[in-house]
Amino acid sequence: MKIFNAQQIYDADKFTIEKQNIESEMLMERAAVQIFNWMHLRMQGAPVKVHLFCGIGNNGGDGIALARHLQEHGYNIAVHVVNYSEKRSKDFLINLNRLQDRKVWPNFLNHVSEFPAIDKNDVIVDAIFGIGLNRAPDQWVVNLIEYLNASSAFILSIDLPSGLFMETGVDNTAGIIKANHVLSFQAPKLVFFLPETGVNIGQWEILDIGLDMEFLSGLPTQYELMGKSEVVPMYLPRNKFSHKGTYGHSLIIGGSYGKIGAVILSAKACLKAGSGLVTSYVPSCGYIPMQTSLAEAMVVVDQGEKELIDITFDIVPSVIGIGIGLGVSETTTKAFTAFLKHNKSPLVVDADALNILSKNKSLLKLLPADSVLTPHPKELERLIGPWKDDFEKLKKAKMFSNKYNIVLVIKGAHSMVIYKGIGYINSTGNPGMATAGSGDVLTGVITGLIAQGYASSLAAVFGVYLHGKAGDIAVEDCGYEALTASGIIECIGKAYLDLFYVPQPKQEKEQEEVEEAKS
Ligand SMILES: NC(=O)C1=CN([C@@H]2O[C@H](COP(=O)(O)OP(=O)(O)OC[C@H]3O[C@@H](n4cnc5c(N)ncnc54)[C@H](O)[C@@H]3O)[C@@H](O)[C@H]2O)[C@@H](O)CC1
Ligand SMILES: Nc1ncnc2c1ncn2[C@@H]1O[C@H](COP(=O)(O)OP(=O)(O)O)[C@@H](O)[C@H]1O
Ligand SMILES: [K+]
Numbered sequence: 001m002k003i004f005n006a007q008q009i010y011d012a013d014k015f016t017i018e019k020q021n022i023e024s025e026m027l028m029e030r031a032a033v034q035i036f037n038w039m040h041l042r043m044q045g046a047p048v049k050v051h052l053f054c055g056i057g058n059n060g061g062d063g064i065a066l067a068r069h070l071q072e073h074g075y076n077i078a079v080h081v082v083n084y085s086e087k088r089s090k091d092f093l094i095n096l097n098r099l100q101d102r103k104v105w106p107n108f109l110n111h112v113s114e115f116p117a118i119d120k121n122d123v124i125v126d127a128i129f130g131i132g133l134n135r136a137p138d139q140w141v142v143n144l145i146e147y148l149n150a151s152s153a154f155i156l157s158i159d160l161p162s163g164l165f166m167e168t169g170v171d172n173t174a175g176i177i178k179a180n181h182v183l184s185f186q187a188p189k190l191v192f193f194l195p196e197t198g199v200n201i202g203q204w205e206i207l208d209i210g211l212d213m214e215f216l217s218g219l220p221t222q223y224e225l226m227g228k229s230e231v232v233p234m235y236l237p238r239n240k241f242s243h244k245g246t247y248g249h250s251l252i253i254g255g256s257y258g259k260i261g262a263v264i265l266s267a268k269a270c271l272k273a274g275s276g277l278v279t280s281y282v283p284s285c286g287y288i289p290m291q292t293s294l295a296e297a298m299v300v301v302d303q304g305e306k307e308l309i310d311i312t313f314d315i316v317p318s319v320i321g322i323g324i325g326l327g328v329s330e331t332t333t334k335a336f337t338a339f340l341k342h343n344k345s346p347l348v349v350d351a352d353a354l355n356i357l358s359k360n361k362s363l364l365k366l367l368p369a370d371s372v373l374t375p376h377p378k379e380l381e382r383l384i385g386p387w388k389d390d391f392e393k394l395k396k397a398k399m400f401s402n403k404y405n406i407v408l409v410i411k412g413a414h415s416m417v418i419y420k421g422i423g424y425i426n427s428t429g430n431p432g433m434a435t436a437g438s439g440d441v442l443t444g445v446i447t448g449l450i451a452q453g454y455a456s457s458l459a460a461v462f463g464v465y466l467h468g469k470a471g472d473i474a475v476e477d478c479g480y481e482a483l484t485a486s487g488i489i490e491c492i493g494k495a496y497l498d499l500f501y502v503p504q505p506k507q508e509k510e511q512e513e514v515e516e517a518k519s
Pocket of ligand 1: 013059129
């Protein structure tokens with residue numbers, strides 16, 4: 001699913017209005033009706049107090065139009081206009097008049113107003129600012145936002161939580177609504193997925209307000225949300241007459257004394273992802289643990305007993321995953337440097353190999369084109385330097401990826417793959433995956449996909465999706481706390497199966513169950 005910037009949404013609004021030959025307030029009406037239906041379905045006329053806080057732009061207009069529908073259906077509403085500017089939008093005014101025609105008189109708030117009392121059981125509709133916020137809100141509006149956040153009432157934000165900018169970070173985070181639920185128009189917004197801004201969003205949902213799909217699908221975007229329908233076409237089906245050589249030979253290089261487990265996890269995940277053959281390359285102390293815990297993998301040992309000192313081997317791997325459990329000693333750094341100088345295989349670089357690259361930036365140019373780097377945020381900071389907010393982080397990450405011609409996987413909740421200026425945002429995964437070794441599993445999965453012939457950028461996007469989906473499936477049986485990296489590996493197979501799972505219509509399923517019970 002494409003993620004649009006504010007200008008693209010305004011352009012789509014304009015195009016739709018012209019093509020459908022409608023007034024702009026019709027779009028606002030569609031938006032308001034959709035939100036009303038959403039609320040009505042859940043509230044079923046309940047006499048809960050609904051406070052609508054409406055700005056004076058079109059986001060506020062949505063709120064005012066919604067108030068009319070709620071009032072017409074007998075809901076207990078209070079409308080507060082957050083009067084932060086004289087420049088009321090045309091459609092806001094149209095809807096304000098319609099509301100006043102129905103004898104609903106909003107409470108106009110300004111910098112000297114006392115804020116209305118709100119009970120924790122009330123519902124707040126946040127229609128203060130939408131995608132049009134272009135400077136920090138005045139202090140009294142920040143105070144109001146803080147007041148609403150502190151109320152403990154359920155907050156439903158329209159389009160996006162007020163106070164978030166579409167294309168830059170926020171200095172004063174006190175001025176951002178903490179939404180329990182966001183109803184966003186047409187497509188999710190980038191800020192929903194970034195760690196600094198995403199924390200303000202509980203759940204989000206998309207409402208279709210009928211913006212022209214042809215126009216939207218023709219827009220080039222810098223970000224894309226990758227769900228099942230985006231990744232299924234990447235899947236490479238297997239050929240009946242294939243053999244293990246068809247699916248490549250992965251080499252997993254890493255490990256040091258006390259960290260052989262990382263290589264075991266990675267190699268196991270690589271096999272489960274479908275690599276035809278897997279060899280691990282470890283210091284000699286890793287020989288027995290590798291051979292006893294993973295029968296399917298071959299093992300080549302380094303001359304070093306406790307760490308890698310000379311990375312040489314006589315196999316020709318299709319792809320190499322390197323860095324897990326490696327350590328950053330001077331000896332290993334030398335061995336890694338020498339390896340990079342003669343290596344010709346595609347690389348997936350993780351963990352300590354990234355840390356060595358960060359300390360020796362001149363090595364970056366030795367990476368083969370389209371190598372995949374998988375840093376978590378701390379490793380990323382070591383590679384690209386600090387950032388002032390998530391938007392600057394993305395800008396720097398894109399520059400880094402372009403400069404070295406690499407695929408960058410920024411790990412975290414909603415891991416993002418950066419490649420050729422585009423950010424592919426992952427939709428799977430859960431907080432149970434914040435556990436030791438889950439990154440090692442990801443390295444194995446991506447390596448295993450490249451071995452099978454996936455282009456490295458596709459392997460990164462598809463691999464991140466599968467890894468997260470495996471975590472989502474695994475967590476269903478054990479809960480967040482008990483999820484382990486091994487648990488994720490066990491569900492890689494189910495994550496593949498899920499790609500092609502089509503839920504059965506309920507009736508059909510029930511019928512089958514009846515037949516089964518009869519027989
Ligand atoms: N026809 C349309 O364009 C539609 C727009 N929709 C709504 O319109 C919203 C965007 O509306 P607007 O562009 O009017 O913008 P907003 O309502 O988000 O912002 C209000 C206006 O206040 C001004 N402003 C920005 N920052 C300010 C600040 N810190 N202090 C004071 N004033 C500030 C801006 O000039 C902006 O136009 C969307 O988020 C969505 O909710 C929906 O009604 C659907 C259709
Ligand atoms: N809250 C979360 N939601 C979704 N995925 C997560 C979350 N926390 C961590 N992950 C995933 O788990 C993995 C953790 O990797 P990493 O930090 O390298 O762990 P380790 O070094 O222990 O292997 C990444 O793929 C990341 O995206
Ligand atoms: K809002």
